[in-house]
Structures are given as C-alpha cells and as structure tokens.
Amino acid sequence: MDDLPLPLILEILSRLTDSADLARCRLASKTLNALSYEVGSINHLCSMSRYLKSRSPETKLHVTPFKTIFKDLVSRSRFLESVSIGVDKSLSGVSFDDLEDESNDLYLTDFRFMKEWLPIIGEGLRSLSISDFWVQSCWRRSEALSLISSYCLSLIKLEIKNAWLSVDGLCPMPTLTSLTLEFVRLDDEDLSKINNCFPSLRDLNLIGVGGLREPKIHLLHLRTCQWSVSNAPLSLTISAPNLVILKLNCIKPRSILLETPSLSDFYLSLENADEFKLTISPSLKCLQLESFNLVSLFSMFNYGETIEKLTLDSFRRTEFVEVTNFSLEKLFDSFPNLSNISLGPGAWSDAEASFRTGGLNDRTGMKALKEFVAHLVIYEFEFTLLFIFSILDKCPKLLDMSLLIPHEVDSYVASNLMSRCRDEFSRVRWRWGIWKEGTEDTWIFDGI
Template sequence: MEELPPPLIIEILNRLGDSSELARCRLVSRTLNSLSREVSKIHLLFTLSRYLKSRAPGTEPSVTPFKTIISNLVLHRRALRSVSIGVEKSLGNISDVDVEGESDDLYLTDVGFVNQWLPNIGGGLKSLSISDFWIQSCWRKSEILSLISSYCHSLLELQVKNAWLSVDGLKPMPMLTSLTLEYIRLDDEDLHNVNHCFPYLKVLNLIGVGGLKEPKIHLLHLYTCLWTVSNAPLSLTILAPKLVKLKLKCIKPQSLVLETPLLSNFHLALEEANEFKVKEFPHLKNLKLESVNLCSLISMFPSGRTVKKLRVDSMKLKMTGFNFDMLFDVFPNLSYLHMGSGAWKEIENYFHSRGMEGRRGMKGLKEIVGYLVEFDYLTFSFIFSILDNCTNLSDMALVIHKRVDNPTASSLISKCRAACPRVRWKRGMWIEGTEDLWVSEPL
C-alpha cells in the first residue's frame, strides 16, 4: 500500500467506515502514520458490543475510553473538514438501571470534553455531527451550541442528536445551511434563537424535538424541511417564503399556520387540527396526507388543482365518509393516486354502502396504487367500478398484505387482467415495518 501515490492513500483512509482503524494504520509504517494526519474525515461510532465489553468485569480494563479515542484522533488535525461521533442507535434500548447514574463516559455533548479538541480544528470544519447517549445527556443541559458557534465559523452542516440543548451564548452562524436536531429537548425561546442565529438555513430537520408549546419556524432561505413533533403543541407555524419541500408530522395541534407559497412537495401527517390556516399553494404538485380523519383534513385545503400526484392514508381505520367523489372535487387534476391500506378500506366501504358517482377528474388518472389488507368478491366490483370511471388508466398496482395466501392474490390479479387488458397490472406484497416486495406475474 505504501507504493501507492500519497493522495490515493489519503483518499482510502478518508473512506474508512470506522476511523478508529486509523490508529492501527499509524502503527503499520511511518508513511501511513504521517499520511493519517492528512485525513479530512473522521467517523467514530460507539457500538453496542463495545459498550458491553466496557461494562463486563473481564474485558473492561482493556477497552480504551471512547472520549480518549476521539481526542487522540481529532486533536491537532487541522486538515479535518468533517467530524462525526456518536453512539450506536441500539444503545437507546439500554435501561436506565443498567447505567451508573453519574457516569459521563459517553456524554458527548459535554462542553468540557468538546472544548479539549474543537478549538484546534473548528476553524476548518465544514460538517459536524454529534449523536449523544440519551441516558447520560437527557438530564444535563449542554451549551455545546454556544461552543460550536464560537469556533466553527465555516461550518455548513450541523447535526446534534439525543441531547438537552441550551442556546445561551449562541452566536450567529451565517455560513450554516443545514441543521439537524434529532430527539432534542428545547424550549420555544430556544427555537426563536435558532431562527435568529441560523438565518441562511436551506435544510432544517427537527425530529422528535420536545418541550415546544407554540413553535415557530421563520426562515427566509429555507428550501427543504422535515419536522416531526413529538408532543402536542398549542400552535405550530411555518413562515418560509422559499420552502419547496416539507414533511410535517404532528399529533394534534390546536392551530397550524403555513405560509409557504412555493411549496411543491408536501407530506402532512396530522391527527387533526382545529384551525388549519394556509395560503394558496400555487406550485403544489406532490402531496401525501395521513390522518385519522382524511375528510376533515382534505376539506381544509383551499384548492388542490395543481396537485398531480397524491398519496393518502388513514392512521387508524375510522369510517369518516372519505370517498372518491369528494377526493376529486378537491383534487380534480390527479394523474397518480396512491392509497394506503386505511384509505383503500375507507373508500371501498363507502362504495359498498353508497356507490360511486364518478367525477370528471377521474378520467385524467393514469396510475393507481392500492394497499389491501384483505378482499372478497365485493372487492372485484369496487375495482371494476374504478376502471369504469378512470377510462385513461394505464397502470394499476395492488399491494396485498402478506397474510393473504399467494394463490388467492394471484387469482385476483389474473381476474383483473382478464377483465381489463388495457391496464398494466402489478402485484406487490406488504407487511408492517418492512419494505414492499413486488411479485412478477406470468403474462
């Protein structure tokens, strides 16, 4: 390996999945020892197996403390542009009783620890990610954001996970364009400071951020946003004039206010909102809606004429009168419709009790994907009614739950193909928590 050009060796070292291997490389030869100091990326993950070894009486003395490994690898490496340190997700399943109450060996947002190495490398960093150990960090309020803003003036991307954060002393970071806060404890005034100190954010991910009562995002340059709200805030507001892509999951806010005129891709998962105030979405093309009451949620949209692709599903099976007729009244120009198992069941039940009037917009539909939990002979009449109304339909995929035996599922597709050969039929299989499996059907 020493015979390779130095730039190639450095590139190989940068691609190591576990940067702790750098320590071993340094022992192999002087060349590797020297070139290892030129790496620009450090990625260190504390695994569950390492955690168990560090707690077992027989192996504990031989395990180097994780903080020591981090410090040794990053200290004085001024070429670093990206640092990612954290604990494996599987450690989140460890019970509090299995961890010493005062232990801080994996408390990675500890300001005292980070201050040992960040001042030396912070000036050149473009990306920084810290995923803490929740059991040790949840009761310690960290001012690490203040430390980062003091030394990382060129930082473009920041991720902090599993921590209780303070914004005391936070300084503006105009270079930062991407921020991810995952399973973070914050207060409303803290989020206000985030808006103020990170004004040029283009990407914002807030995942399971708790402690917020009336959160507001007000970012003039925001382009894409993922926001999953773990609690039930009184109100939730997004003011983002350049926002194009938004995924918002919330339990049950009393008020939801969206001022996002350029939005084109929107995923909204919402139990219900007493007030849902939105200005027009003149550019909205792709929409996904999830709710326990799809009728109520859909009726809140002022206009859906620009929407071409729509995905709908019900979080809980609840007969609310959701049907094709009201769907196409609001979204008359759909070319693609994807119905989750709850939405399919609701629409099918409505059809069996009241029939289907049909809307002009159904004639423009080109593709349908439907998720079925079960079916009987009545399902055929529902499918054939769809085909009668969607005269320009070219593709239809039926994704059938795994508990339905294969011969029965194949029979359904065969009958559909025989009844309507103009449509390209596709069968899939689904089960909760796994990826869909697509099944090849004989022609």
Template structure:
C-alpha cells in the first residue's frame, strides 16, 4: 500500500469509519505516520463495549480515556476539515442507575475539553458534529456554541446532539448553512438567537428540542427544515420565504402559523391545531399528512390544486371518518394517492354507508396505494371497483396487505380485481409484522 501515491493514501485514511484505526496506522510505517497528520476527516465514537470496559474493575485501567484518544488524533493535524465525535447510539440503553452522577469522561460538550483541541483545527474546519452522552450532559449547561462561534469562522455544517445548550456569548456565523440540534434543551429566547446569529442557514434540523413554549423560525435563506417538536407548545411559527422542503411533527399546538410560499414538499404530523394559518402554498406538489383528525385537517388547507402526490394516515385505527370525495374536493389534481391502513379503513366504512360520489378530480388520478389491515371481501371489492369506475385514468393500483388478512384471502382478492379490471396494473405485497403502514 505504501506504493500508492501519498494523496491517495491520505484519502483512504480520511475515509476510515473509525478514526481510532488511524492511531494504529501510525505504527505501521514512517510513511503512514507522516501522512496520517494530513487526513481531512476524523470520526470517533465511544461504543457500548468500550464504555463497559472502561467501567469494569478488571479492564478500566487498560482503556485509554476517550477524550485522550481524540486529543491525540487531532494533535498537530493541519488539514482537518471535518470532525465527528460522540457516543454510539447503543449507549442509549444504559440504565441510569449504572451511570456515575459526577463523571465527565464522556461529557463531550464540556467547554474545557473542547478548548483543548478545537482552536488548533478551527481555521480549516468545515463540518463539526458532537453527539454527547445524555446522562453526563443533561444537567450541565454548556456554552460550547459560544466557543464554536468564536473560533470556527469557516464552518458550514454543525451538529450537536444530546445536550443542554446555552446561547450566551454567541457570535454571528454567516458561513454556517446547515445546523442540526437533536435532543437538545433550549428556551424560546435561545431559538430566537439561533435565528439571529445563524442568518444564512439553508438546512435546519430540530429533532426533539425541548423547553420551547412559542417557538418561531425566521430564516430568509432556509430551504430544508425538519422539525420535531417534543413538547406541546402554545404555538409554532415558521417564516421561510424560500423554504422548499418541510417535515414538521407537532403534538397539539394551539396554533400553527406557516408563511412558506415556496413550499413544494410538506410532511405534516399533527394531532390537531385549533388555528392553522397559512398564506397559501402556490407551489406545493408533494404532501404527506398524519393526524387523528384527517378530515378536519385537510379541510383547513387552502386550495390544494397544485398538489400532485398525497399520502395520508392516522397513527390510530380509530379516527374521525373522512371520504374520498372530501379528498378530491380539496386536492382535485392528484395523480398519486397513498392511503395508510387507518385512512383506507375509514374511507371504506364511509363508502359502505354513503357510497362514492363522482368528482372531476378523480379523472386525473393515475396511481393509488392502499394499505389494508382488514378485508370484508365483498365490501372491499365494491369499494375498489367503485373507485376504478370513477377514476377512469387510473393505471396502477398497489395493495399493501397486512399478514392478519391471510395469504389465500389476499390472493383471491387480487385475482378478482385483475379479472374485473385488466386495464389496470395490479401490484400487491404481503407486509411483514411491524412494517410501517404509510
């Protein structure tokens, strides 16, 4: 391998999935030792095995402290552009009683620790990811954001997970375009500072950020946002004139305000919202909805004439009934419709009692995906045939069938469908237990 060009060796070493191997490579030869300091990327994660060995009386003295390993890796590294450190997800299974309350060996957002290595590599750093150990970080408020903003002047991407963050002393970071905060404790005023001090964000991921009461996102350049609101805030507001892709999961906010006129792809999970205020989605093409009250939610949408693809379901089998007529009244230009198990069941029940009226929009539909958890064969066939009679341009129908229906029943259902409507391409699949129903 030493025969390879030095630049190729550096590239290979930079792609190691576990940079702990980098230290071992330094022992192989002088060439490897020299080139190892030119790597552009370091990835180091504490595994559950390493964690347990560092705690066991018979092995803890044989394990080099995790923070020491990181310091050794970045020491004298002049070309680092990406650093990703943290604890493996498997440590999330550690019981609280097994953790020493005062330990800080895996408290990775500790400013004192980060000061030891970050300033030395900050000049070239483009990407930084820190995934902390929640048991050691949740009760210690960290000012690591202030340190990062003060020395990383060319940082483009930042991820911080499993920590309690302070925004005191935060400096503007105009180069930062991607920010991920996952399982982070913040306050409303802290999120406001994120808006102000990271003004050029194009990608924002807020996953399980707790402590927010009336959170607001106000970012002019934002294009992609994934926001999972972990508590039940009074209101949720997003102002993003250039936002194109939005995934939003809320529990039950009193109001939801969206000023996102450029939105094209929208995934919304929502129990209900007393107020749902939008100024219209003139460019919305792909919409995914999940709610216990789908009927009321879709009726709260402004005109959905631009929507081409719609996926909808409820997390519970019991929900407010809704009909396909309502769907096509709000979204008359659908070409693709995906109904989860609960949504299909409720639509079929409504059909049994009320029938299925024709809608102009149904003539545009080309593909349906239906998830079936139960089958009353006569009623189900009648419902499917009625849909096909109304949807004259439908060319593909996919049946995702749950195992409790049984293979023979499913096979007979599909066979009868194919015989009755040979013009349609029929697809079907027996789902496995536990597979998602949307």
C-alpha cells in the first residue's frame, strides 16, 4: 500500500462506505494515518451488529462507543466538506420494549453531542446528513437546526431523518439549496420558519413529516419537491413560481392549492379525491396519478389538453371488477393530446373491465397516441388479447407497445400471448417484460 501514489491512496480512503474502516486504517501504517485526516467526506453508520454487541453483557465492554469514534474521526480531519452519521435501516425495527433504560448513546441530534464536534468542522461543510435512532430521538425535542444554521455557513445540502426538531434559534441559511426531512416531527409554524430561513432552496423533500395540519410551502427558487403526507385531513398549499417537478403523496386531503405556473411534471397519489379541490398549472406536460377513483381526478385538470405523457394506476389490484367508471374513452376525453400512456395493473384491470361491458369506442385523441405501456392483469386470456388488438386498431400511430406480464402467469400462456400479438401487428415494435408486486420490472424482450 505504501508504494501507491499518495493521491491514489487518498482517493481510496475517500471512497470507504463506512468511516469506521477509516479509523482502523489509522492503525495500519503511518502513511494511512497521515492521509486519513485529509479525506473530504466521513460516512459513519451504526449497524445492527454493532448495536447488539454494544448491549450484550459479553461484548459491550469491548465496543468503543459509536459517538466516540465519530468525534475522533471528525475532530482531527482538516478538509471535511461532507459528513454523514446515522443508524442502519435495520434498527428501525427496534421498539421501545427492547430498551432497558432511557439511554442516549445513539441520540444523534442531541444538542450536547453536536456541540462537541459541529463547531470544529462546520465552517467548511457543504453537505450534512444525520439519520437518528427513532426510539431515542422521538421523545426528545432537538435544537440541532439552530446549531447547524449557526456554524455551517457554507452548507448546500442538509438531510435529517427520524427526529423531533425545534426551529428555536434557527438562523437564515442563504446558501442551502437542498433539504430533506424524513420521518421528522414539525408544526405548521415550524415549516413557516423554514420557508423564511431557507430562501434559496431548489430541492425539497418532506417524507412522512408529522405534526402538520395546514402546511404551506412558499419558496421562490424551488425547482423540485417531493412531499409525502402521512396524516389527514389536510389542506396543502405550495407557492413556488419556478417549481418544475412535484411528487405528492397524500391520504384524503381537503384541498390542494398549487401556485406553480412552471410545473411540467406532477406525480399525485392519494386514496380518495371526492371532496378536494385542485388548482393546477397550464404548463403541465407529464402527469402520474394513483388513486382508488381515477375518474374523479380527471375533472380536476382543467388544462388536460396540455398533457402529453400520462401514467395511471388504481389501488385496486387483486380482484376483477365487472363494472368500473374508468375507461380509455374517459381518459382520452380528459386528456385528448396524449402521445404516451402507461397503465399500472390496477388501471389496466379497470380499463379491461370497462371494455368487457361496452367495447372500445373511437376518440379523436386515439389517433395521435404513439407509445403504450401496460402492466397486464390476465383474468381471461382471449379478452385480454382482444383488448390489446382493439387498442391497436383504434390507435393507428401506435408503433411502440410495451407489455409486462404477471410473474405468476404460465410460461405457455405468456409465450402464446407474445406470438399472437407479433403475428397480428407486425408494424408494432414490441417490448415484453414481467412484473411482480414490490419488485422492479424485468424486461425480457426488446425488438420487433
């Protein structure tokens, strides 16, 4: 190792996925020890194995405390720009019943713990990530944000997970452009202060943030936003004139108000849409919807003619429904200028159920469709095949057809479906794959 060029050794040390290995390298040689203090990033993760050893009577006296290792790593590092400290996702299964006392050995947003190391390295930090241990942090309100805003004056990216945060003492951070809060407890007034103190945010991710009742986001420079709302009922307001991409996951909101004139990509998932109102951007091009009742959402989009790419799915996926209010005709009535359609298994099942009862009628928008993607649900082989053929008959410009077959379908049935489709419509470029709930799609054939 000592024979390697020093820049190469430094690059290797910088790529270690767990910086506990960096601490071990310091004991291996003088060269590694010296270079270890020049790395630009620290990633310190508490694994389930370390957690169990630290609590076992046989091993806990031989385990160096997690926080002690981290403080040693960062306190003598001279060029740190990125720091990540957290617990492994496997520890999310640890419950309060598993704890014997009110320990704080993994309470990572602890003000006193952060005060011991953040002032030393904060000035040069550009990225900071803290993933706390929920069973120790959820009942302790942390003022970590005030420390971060006081000492990290050049911070660009901030990520905090599994914590109860206070905004008391929060100072403006004009350099921060990316913020992720995941499974964090906040109040409406806390979110308002975040709006005011982080005015330059371009990327915002709020995943499972609890405590919000009528939250409002007002950020002039925001470009992308992912917001997963776990509680209900809620009214949501987003005022962001430069927002381009929005991913919104709700349960049963009372209202959603979007003042987003530049929005072009919108992903909306919610259980029920019977009583909520939506104001949407006229510049929308790509839309993805998921709901129990898709048709009730269609009327919310007054500018449906601007949408060119549409992805749909219904939460109903397990049983065949003879009568449904969703159909391809209603889809094209609401979105007449589509060039690309993608249907999830629930939406395909609903569309095929409508086809079984009334066939497929012509719509003007069908003449412009060029690409079609579907996760098939095959209840009766011949009806599924007939539905596919009807779509291709009504859509003369449809030349790209991507169909995913359920993984449980017999291989003979799947092969028969593919061969008959190719024989009947040789003009089409067929792409075939397999889908399974909870896993990524697998593509098995791509060609004519």
